[in-house]
Amino acid sequence: MDGRILMGHGSGGRMMxxxxxxxIAPAFGMTSLADAADLGPINGRLAYTTDSYVVSxxxxxxxxxxxxxxxxxxxxxxMIGAAPRFLTAGFIIEEGFSIEDxxxxxxSMAKAADEAGVRIVAxxxxxxxxxxxxxxxxxxSGVGVIPDGISLGPKRIAPGDAVIxxxxxxxxxxxxMAERNGLSFSPPLxxxxxxxxxxxxxxxxxxxxxxKMLRDPTRGGLATIIxxxxxxxxxxxxxxxxxxPVLPSVRGGCDLLGLDPLYVANEGxxxxxxxxxxxxxxxxxxxxxxxxxxxxxxxxxxxEAGGAETGGKALLATIAGGTRILDLLTGEQLPRxx
Amino acid sequence: MDGRILMGHGSGGRMMxxxxxxxIAPAFGMTSLADAADLGPINGRLAYTTDSYVVSxxxxxxxxxxxxxxxxxxxxxxMIGAAPRFLTAGFIIEEGFSIEDxxxxxxSMAKAADEAGVRIVAxxxxxxxxxxxxxxxxxxSGVGVIPDGISLGPKRIAPGDAVIxxxxxxxxxxxxMAERNGLSFSPPLxxxxxxxxxxxxxxxxxxxxxxKMLRDPTRGGLATIIxxxxxxxxxxxxxxxxxxPVLPSVRGGCDLLGLDPLYVANEGxxxxxxxxxxxxxxxxxxxxxxxxxxxxxxxxxxxEAGGAETGGKALLATIAGGTRILDLLTGEQLPRxx
Numbered sequence: 001m002d003g004r005i006l007m008g009h010g011s012g013g014r015m016m017x018x019x020x021x022x023x024i025a026p027a028f029g030m031t032s033l034a035d036a037a038d039l040g041p042i043n044g045r046l047a048y049t050t051d052s053y054v055v056s057x058x059x060x061x062x063x064x065x066x067x068x069x070x071x072x073x074x075x076x077x078x079m080i081g082a083a084p085r086f087l088t089a090g091f092i093i094e095e096g097f098s099i100e101d102x103x104x105x106x107x108s109m110a111k112a113a114d115e116a117g118v119r120i121v122a123x124x125x126x127x128x129x130x131x132x133x134x135x136x137x138x139x140x141s142g143v144g145v146i147p148d149g150i151s152l153g154p155k156r157i158a159p160g161d162a163v164i165x166x167x168x169x170x171x172x173x174x175x176x177m178a179e180r181n182g183l184s185f186s187p188p189l190x191x192x193x194x195x196x197x198x199x200x201x202x203x204x205x206x207x208x209x210x211x212k213m214l215r216d217p218t219r220g221g222l223a224t225i226i227x228x229x230x231x232x233x234x235x236x237x238x239x240x241x242x243x244x245p246v247l248p249s250v251r252g253g254c255d256l257l258g259l260d261p262l263y264v265a266n267e268g269x270x271x272x273x274x275x276x277x278x279x280x281x282x283x284x285x286x287x288x289x290x291x292x293x294x295x296x297x298x299x300x301x302x303x304e305a306g307g308a309e310t311g312g313k314a315l316l317a318t319i320a321g322g323t324r325i326l327d328l329l330t331g332e333q334l335p336r337x338x
Numbered sequence: 339m340d341g342r343i344l345m346g347h348g349s350g351g352r353m354m355x356x357x358x359x360x361x362i363a364p365a366f367g368m369t370s371l372a373d374a375a376d377l378g379p380i381n382g383r384l385a386y387t388t389d390s391y392v393v394s395x396x397x398x399x400x401x402x403x404x405x406x407x408x409x410x411x412x413x414x415x416x417m418i419g420a421a422p423r424f425l426t427a428g429f430i431i432e433e434g435f436s437i438e439d440x441x442x443x444x445x446s447m448a449k450a451a452d453e454a455g456v457r458i459v460a461x462x463x464x465x466x467x468x469x470x471x472x473x474x475x476x477x478x479s480g481v482g483v484i485p486d487g488i489s490l491g492p493k494r495i496a497p498g499d500a501v502i503x504x505x506x507x508x509x510x511x512x513x514x515m516a517e518r519n520g521l522s523f524s525p526p527l528x529x530x531x532x533x534x535x536x537x538x539x540x541x542x543x544x545x546x547x548x549x550k551m552l553r554d555p556t557r558g559g560l561a562t563i564i565x566x567x568x569x570x571x572x573x574x575x576x577x578x579x580x581x582x583p584v585l586p587s588v589r590g591g592c593d594l595l596g597l598d599p600l601y602v603a604n605e606g607x608x609x610x611x612x613x614x615x616x617x618x619x620x621x622x623x624x625x626x627x628x629x630x631x632x633x634x635x636x637x638x639x640x641x642e643a644g645g646a647e648t649g650g651k652a653l654l655a656t657i658a659g660g661t662r663i664l665d666l667l668t669g670e671q672l673p674r675x676x
Contacts (some may be wrong), residue, residue, distance in 0.1 A: 006670070012557020012603070017566075035385035035414040035554075038484060045380050050426035050479055051462045055471075076373040088388035090477045092430070120477075128674060132472040141388055141460075141479035146376060158485045207373045216373075219350020228355075240501025265350070298373035313364075329351025332344070336466060 005097040010127030020125060023103060024204035027110045028089070028120040037121040039086060044145035048083030049073060056336045058101070061173075062190030067081070067136055067268060068338060070112035070120075071195045072218065073142040073329065077216045078197040079270065081152045081204060082144030084116060087119045090124040090139040097135055116195035118142070136257045151205060154232035163237060163299035164272045167192065167200060168245040169222045173264035173337050174253045183256070185249040189256070194268030197283040199289045203272060206285035210278030215271050218338055223262040223314070223326040225271055231312035233273075237272040237300035238315045262316070263329050265337045273301065295327035348465030358463060361441060365448045366458040368425070370497050375459040377424060382483035385420030387411060390477040396439070398517045398530030400510075403476055406605060406676060408450035408458075408554065409533050411480040416535040417552045419490045419542060419610065420482030423453060426476040428462040435473055443474065456480070476553045488542065492570035495548040500617035501637035502574060502610045504537060504630045505530065506583040507560045508617035509604035512591045521630040522596070523587040532606030537627045541610060548616030553609050556676055561600040561652070561664040562647035563609055564637070569650035571611075575662070576653045577637035600654070601667050603675045612641065617657035 001022055007014035020033055030037075053069040070087060077084040089109060093102065115121050171192040178189050196216060203211050213233075217225040222244070230237045246261045254261045268291060275284045279297055286292035306312035314326035339360050346353035358371055368375075391407040408425060414421040427447060431440065451458050465576070509530040516527050534554060542551050551571075555563040568575045584599045592599045606629060612620045617635055624630035644650035652664035 007673050008668075008670040008672075011667055011675070012559075013669070013671075014665075015669070016557075017666060020596055035389075036385050036418045036420065036480075036482075038420075039384040039386055039417055041382065042384045044379065046377040046380045046424075046481070047374050048377055048426060048481065049372075049426055049460045050428045050477065052430050052464045052477060053426040054430060054464045054466050056470075080372060080374045082374065082376075084387055086384075088386060088391045088479050089388040090388045090428075090479075092392060092475055094388050099428075122387045124477075125669075126390050126475075126674075128392050128472060131469070132394075133475070134466060134470040137430055137471070137475065139388065139390060139462075139477035139479075141426045141477075142374075142385070142427075143386065143481060144374075212396075215409040219348075221350075224351055225457040230594055257666060327352075328355060329349055330346075331351070331353070332346040332465075333351075334463075335345050335348070 001099050003099055005093050005095060005099060005127055007127050009066050010125055016125060020221055022300045024106055024123055034078060039121060047077050047080055047144040047146050047302045049076040050141035053338055054137050054336050055338050056134060057179055058135050060191055061175045061188060063174035063193040064105055064108055065136060066109040067112040069138040069140045069192050071193050071267060073114040073140040074118060074195045074197055075143040075216045077142050078200040079216055082146045082149035084118045084142055084144040087113060087118050087120045087140050087142045088121050088122040092126045092128060092133055092137040094133045094135050095127055095129050095130045100160055116197055121199045152213050154213055157233035157235055157273050157301055159301055159303040160276045160304060161212060161273050162276055162297050163303040164274055164283060165296055165298050166270045167284055167294045168247045169266055170246055170250045170261035172267040173334050176337050177257060177334060178253055185253060187249060189253060192266055194266035194291045196270050196291060199291045202285050202289050203282050205280040207282050210275035211272055211282060213273040217266050217269060217271055219265050220329040221263040221265055224329045227314040227326050227328050230306055230314045234312050235306045236302040236304050236313045237299055238302055238317055241316050243296055243298045244293050245296055257333050263333055265334060339437050341437055343431050343437060344431060345433055345465050349464055354463060362461055362645050363445055365444045377459060385415050385418055385482040385484050387414040388479040390475060391676055392674050393676050394472060394474050395517055396473050398529055399513045399526060400412060401531040402443055402446055404447040405472060405481040406531050407449040407476040407478040409531050409605060410445050412454040412456060412533045412535055413476040413554045415482040416538040417554055417586040419488035420484045422456045422482040422535050423482045425456050425458045425478050426460040430441055430464045430466060430471055430475040432471045432473050433465055433468045436516050453580060477492050490551050491520055492551055492567060494574055494612050495571035495639055496640040497639055498614045499611050499639040500614055500635050502612055502621060503633045503634060503636050504608045504624055506585045507604055507607055508584055508588045508602035510600035510605040512588045515595060515672060516673050523591060525551055525587060525593060527587050530604060530606035532629045534608050534629060538631045540623050540627050541620050543622050545616040548613035549610055549620060555604050555607060555609055557603050559603055560599040560668040562667045565652040565664050565666050567662055568644055568652045572650050573644045574642050574651045575637055576640055576655055579654050579656045579660055581634055581636045583632050583634055603672060
């Protein structure tokens, strides 16, 4: 198939049937075009999530909207300790979108699903008139199974726990912003988009009872997620600015655009809160994983409580020796980053 | 909350947190704002589906995009015999959309979920700049459990089987088209949007082994779905035009706009293929259900095979005494009907 997407590709009729049968179903290995998939028996605690992706531009250094949509949903499941199993994919496509670009996006979704060990089992295609969406939007939902005994969450967080990040922060957001602004860097910026289920599983295997909480700092960045964790746990968390990994090119780009890398989105980074006595074991397991090579302990849960008024506080001990309060992202710093 | 949606409502930061905490989570009864939901143990055959909704206008006679999104996904699960259990909801909202309209949509999603007996357990909110989408798009995905012994599908279809429709066709599509074209009818046209899980369950209960296949004729309408069933089964199906229920106002609207009601979308109608000897029992069960009162036997699976070249054929015995071939919908008759 080639050419461009027409309104008829969303009609429910012959053109849509052909688009799905020839382009989408083969890429995802779907054997049935029924509206719902029968996935056979499942036993266990079910995890379930959804995310829509509206990133602009659709193709950016290090990835595209398709693999972002697969990895993002895989990661949301992984952060509650689930093993991701099945995904759905819903496409909203602007009339006139190139079928070649759609093929590239679908192919990278298939590849990302394969790398994460999940199957895309159901899909949907809608087409809207030119000017009624921005090229292509993709929704993915995902289900996974939470292994027995796994229970992650803020309530388990206690003073002394270590805060670990799995890699340099701000790379995804800066890669998209650089592309949008026509900036280039040497070495080039690249999105960190990656599936984190393998990394999360290796951490839970290394210290099943000591990993207390996982989160992926996407929109809002590291700072927003740390503040959310502090609020949810009702604790005070202090990060050491010196310990937070940021690539030089990301730091340079942020300086240029007036952004704070701690508030810039990540798509292949996780934050873990881990019992102090297991922090080294977990860190070592993370560094052995391809997506955790640059993991670092970046902070601690303080003995001092979070404060009744705020219900949780996040602080940054700066390189300059001062202390800065980290709050939720205010306003919209980086629109349509995912 | 009032006012309009701003880009910050999709930021991942403070404004988004407030929108979800104050407007979306309470409506859906969500107790956690985590990215993925832990749904506890599930045992059984898993059914899984997704659909995105881009209907224009967002509010139409008899419903809105929100209840359509819930009912549509409930229905996709019901058509493979599953009992729908959990839904996700992903919102893509245009900057400037009214928060009051969003509240109305979310409230009708909650009401529809309640009526169908499903829980909306996870969600996502993205905001795009003005002009980058058309007011609001909603994706829903759904999981359900298929009871033991249920196996619906075209392979079970055999000559002599009856084809039953659960109600008048074309109402949803014509209600949307009438609204779009500023037409009014007396009595007024109204979408048929409805959850079909209860109706499907009552049919399977009445004749568990004799209901062979269910489909809901949404985009493409009744004719497209009958052709698809014929192709999938490799059989010839003949419908009796005289037996197909169409409301007079829908027929009038179709005449006015030059549309064929058999190709107009339905959102609360199902088509069943049922063994001949159980057809009356199933019909009677359907007519006892609030969404099946006007059910009718509209055709049969013929003794003659579907034909090797076509791999399945659908015919319409017309009121005038002729025979018309029913094919898949060609082109795009009714854009953005769901």
